[in-house]
Amino acid sequence: MADIDNPLTDDDLKELKSNLKDLDRVDKLIAQSERAGFDMTAQKAQAAEQRKKLTQIKQSFFGNR
Secondary structure (H helix, E strand, C coil), X not given: CCCXXXXXXXHHHHHHHHHHHHHHHHHHXXXXXXXXXXXXXXXXXXXXXXXXXXXHHHHHHHCCC
């Protein structure tokens, strides 16, 4: 349950973890696309930025959970 000290819930934690797993799959697809000769520089940067933001949210509100 969300409260004033932690407005995020356990469901939010599950969603964060799911999104981080999705980014792992995205990394694999980006690598595969690069092997096929596509320039994935922008996509790699975007995925890295999203991972950084999600990880910061997770650490700030849930610690090592």
